[in-house]
């Protein structure tokens with residue numbers, strides 16, 4: 182299972198065309214050695230652009246079947262693939278196979294939210310929430326555990342998996358599902374290292390987009406999670422992975438939220454200061470959480486009232 186390293190890896194980044202996924206690709210490509218990075222997402226143009234930006238080369242190299250790659254230096258390749266479609270993931274796996282590439286690290290970073298009240302969401306947006314946030318994970322994880330023995334899987338959930346709240350109905354339930362999937366895979370697939378990141382806000386393309394529809398109350402509740410830069414967020418995650426942690430948060434409020442949700446999740450996985458989290462969690466669940474939830478309820482009630490006033 183070994184230590185997390187940027188060197189001598191074959192890294193597959195789902196959702197690597199922008200935001201945090203792209204930041205990870207950059208990190209592996211620029212700081213690793215003898216590492217091959219493959220970024221994957223739906224949009225060819227975004228992938229080409231990201232590959233050119235990271236490699237500094239004029240031409241972006243696509244992963245094709247039967248590719249011959251000389252090892253020794255770092256390479257970055259792209260491959261368009263809708264990871265929510267199993268057939269496309271299988272095709273990606275075949276291309277990797279026929280180029281003799283077996284991923285050693287798989288970053289399941291595809292995802293995104295469209296915050297809005299449940300009643301205002303369109304049916305397509307509901308469906309996209311499930312596909313982009315959950316199906317991408319099950320599909321890629323399934324192919325990985327079947328074909329890439331001992332690959333390190335890194336899932337990207339969200340702090341909303343510990344505390345789902347108003348505005349995130351299209352998103353938080355799927356991020357909670359990732360957490361459940363991770364717990365089960367840790368029991369079933371013991372030859373794989375399985376990490377799960379629960380980020381707070383960070384400033385990506387996706388974050389800018391979600392802020393366009395985010396209700397004021399959602400913004401208010403998530404206030405304690407100031408948006409980090411992608412770079413800071415990525416560095417914090419890499420550091421924790423290197424220290425051997427497998428349940429990872431990116432800010433203090435994320436750490437507090439995780440503490441309220443330790444229970445049956447703590448088996449062989451570890452997080453920073455987990456004994457302290459455990460004790461804090463007990464105290465918080467007894468005293469702080471009920472008070473906070475009461476405050477939260479009033480906050481939400483006030484917001485509903487102010488909306489009613491606006492429409493009448």
Ligand SMILES: NC(=O)C1=CN([C@@H]2O[C@H](COP(=O)(O)OP(=O)(O)OC[C@H]3O[C@@H](n4cnc5c(N)ncnc54)[C@H](OP(=O)(O)O)[C@@H]3O)[C@@H](O)[C@H]2O)C=CC1
Pocket residue numbers: 195196197198199200201202221222223224225227262263264265289290291292293294312313317337338339340379380381382383384385386387388
């Ligand atoms: N930003 C934030 O504040 C937070 C984000 N997160 C999570 O962290 C992860 C990264 O977030 P962030 O960098 O903001 O995301 P972005 O929205 O900026 O980027 C998402 C990436 O996923 C790709 N993607 C989306 N759907 C698919 C698909 N079906 N198949 C393949 N690729 C896909 C996109 O590319 P393309 O469009 O080309 O497919 C893009 O590269 C996500 O899982 C997100 O939910 C968690 C907590 C906070």
Ligand SMILES: CCCCCCCCCCCCCCCC(=O)[C@@H](N)CO
Pocket residue numbers: 293294339340341344380381382383388391402403404405406434437441465469470473
């Ligand atoms: C003990 C009780 C304390 C309670 C404090 C509550 C504070 C809540 C902060 C929640 C932060 C959630 C960030 C979500 C980011 C995300 O996933 C989106 N940006 C989607 O991309």
